[in-house]
Amino acid sequence: MGTKSAVDLMESLSEVHFSGFHIDGLEQRKAGTEQPTTSTTDMYKQPFVIGVAGGAASGKTSVCDMIVQQLHDQRVVLVNQDSFYHNLTQEELTRVQDYNFDLPEAFDTEQLLRVMDKLKRGQAVDIPNYDFKGYKNDVFPARRVNPADVIILEGILVFHDPRVRALMNMKIFVDTDADVRLARRIKRDTADNARDIGAVLDQYSKFVKPAFDDFILPTKKYADIIIPRGRDNHVAIDLIVQHIRTKLGQHDMCKIYRNLYVIQSTFQVVEHGLGHLPFTEKQVTTPTASVYSGVDFCKRLCGVSIIRSGESMENALRACCKGIKIGKILIHREGDNGQQLIYEKLPNDISDRHVLLLDPILGTGNSAVEAISLLLKKGVPESNILFLNLVSAPQGVHVVCKRFPRIKIVTSEIEIGLNEAFRVIPGMGEFGDRYFGTDDDDQQASQ
Ligand SMILES: O=P(O)(O)OC[C@H]1O[C@H](OP(=O)(O)OP(=O)(O)O)[C@H](O)[C@@H]1O
Numbered sequence: 360m361g362t363k364s365a366v367d368l369m370e371s372l373s374e375v376h377f378s379g380f381h382i383d384g385l386e387q388r389k390a391g392t393e394q395p396t397t398s399t400t401d402m403y404k405q406p407f408v409i410g411v412a413g414g415a416a417s418g419k420t421s422v423c424d425m426i427v428q429q430l431h432d433q434r435v436v437l438v439n440q441d442s443f444y445h446n447l448t449q450e451e452l453t454r455v456q457d458y459n460f461d462l463p464e465a466f467d468t469e470q471l472l473r474v475m476d477k478l479k480r481g482q483a484v485d486i487p488n489y490d491f492k493g494y495k496n497d498v499f500p501a502r503r504v505n506p507a508d509v510i511i512l513e514g515i516l517v518f519h520d521p522r523v524r525a526l527m528n529m530k531i532f533v534d535t536d537a538d539v540r541l542a543r544r545i546k547r548d549t550a551d552n553a554r555d556i557g558a559v560l561d562q563y564s565k566f567v568k569p570a571f572d573d574f575i576l577p578t579k580k581y582a583d584i585i586i587p588r589g590r591d592n593h594v595a596i597d598l599i600v601q602h603i604r605t606k607l608g609q610h611d612m613c614k615i616y617r618n619l620y621v622i623q624s625t626f627q628v629v630e631h632g633l634g635h636l637p638f639t640e641k642q643v644t645t646p647t648a649s650v651y652s653g654v655d656f657c658k659r660l661c662g663v664s665i666i667r668s669g670e671s672m673e674n675a676l677r678a679c680c681k682g683i684k685i686g687k688i689l690i691h692r693e694g695d696n697g698q699q700l701i702y703e704k705l706p707n708d709i710s711d712r713h714v715l716l717l718d719p720i721l722g723t724g725n726s727a728v729e730a731i732s733l734l735l736k737k738g739v740p741e742s743n744i745l746f747l748n749l750v751s752a753p754q755g756v757h758v759v760c761k762r763f764p765r766i767k768i769v770t771s772e773i774e775i776g777l778n779e780a781f782r783v784i785p786g787m788g789e790f791g792d793r794y795f796g797t798d799d800d801d802q803q804a805s806q
């Protein structure tokens with residue numbers, strides 16, 4: 360499948376990282392532990408932010424230009440960390456050769472954060488126009504930048520501050536050999552900027568190289584993608600652009616459908632889904648007579664799994680909600696139509712419950728429509744249904760979101776589409792067969 364392997368997804372089903380524990384069905388969360396919040400949701404309604412870091416003269420700007428060029432049908436804005444250099448004081452100006460421009464403190468990160476925050480919220484911003492000769496950021500008029508679908512934030516140290524990293528949906532590190540970077544620097548500063556080669560080399564050994572080793576290189580570990588050879592690596596840049604396009608497709612869908620939530624790959628679907636349910640504060644007294652504050656769901660819950668594949672998500676749900684009732688629906692599927700309800704067994708009082716509908720695959724959307732229609736017929740209000748899914752096709756998302764605008768869909772991946780056999784592509788083939796070991800390959804292997 361696209362960005363996650365089948366194994367990862369299977370793990371996300373069985374491995375439940377829930378920060379709470381259970382006492383008599385009460386869901387407890389430890390104070391201060393990370394909980395799913397709406398911020399992930401908001402992230403998908405906001406511009407897509409790409410961070411591009413790497414040593415000076417590594418080719419970051421060229422990589423960014425190539426990405427911008429290839430994303431020609433998107434509104435892209437480029438923000439350079441260089442624009443946020445602090446103004447040099449009079450004293451620093453008199454000894455500018457001793458000033459280290461390669462340290463994190465050389466940048467006004469607070470201002471960068473303010474600008475990025477505004478852009479992410481869809482507001483126009485004024486970005487300083489740094490004067491590289493006078494070392495001042497208030498000499499030239501600021502650059503007016505309008506909001507865009509994609510923001511590329513580029514600079515040697517854009518991965519240094521965790522608050523800046525947290526803004527990014529994708530992090531790219533441009534990894535170019537030190538000798539290539541030095542050769543480019545010498546050429547740029549002597550030929551283009553008419554500087555003395557001795558001074559260039561002095562600055563390199565005194566500031567540039569140590570800062571690279573101490574501050575820039577250590578941030579490589581935060582990158583999602585490392586591009587060796589920078590702009591010369593056309594294959595890597597093509598793949599990145601392809602991936603950005605897929606992610607932008609997800610962003611667009613989340614902007615169209617406010618009831619769609621694409622969770623970050625590190626989140627667990629069931630756990631995240633539970634975070635969408637209304638809850639109140641509740642205190643319990645533990646057997647050691649300590650009072651513990653936790654949360655309790657406002658309304659009763661139940662799960663409903665679509666047989667077979669939905670059953671693979673039941674353990675995760677039980678691990679989060681001990682003793683939860685789980686109903687079943689069996690739907691027979693023929694290609695892209697002919698959905699037929701074969702069997703259903705649901706809690707009698709289902710209309711009074713919030714329903715977590717479990718099915719890892721959303722293809723054409725026909726099975727989900729059939730299942731949701733049955734729940735509505737049983738009296739479950741549409742807004743009480745939460746559809747938990749792992750891999751979806753855009754077609755299915757459109758069908759379900761349009762038809763049932765008040766349900767919530769939580770998925771961990773929206774793939775490219777469907778093939779002629781209505782399988783999600785790249786997808787993972789027959790989920791049920793793979794999960795339950797009934798696929799032909801597996802049978803042959805065990806024979
Ligand atoms: O959106 P759709 O096009 O309707 O496809 C999605 C359905 O396909 C899968 O079930 P499948 O019919 O493969 O049965 P299984 O779970 O028993 O393998 C999946 O679990 C969904 O229920």
Ligand SMILES: O=c1cc[nH]c(=O)[nH]1
Binds near residue numbers: 781786788791
């Ligand atoms: O891709 C698909 C589509 C429907 N059912 C599956 O198991 N996989």
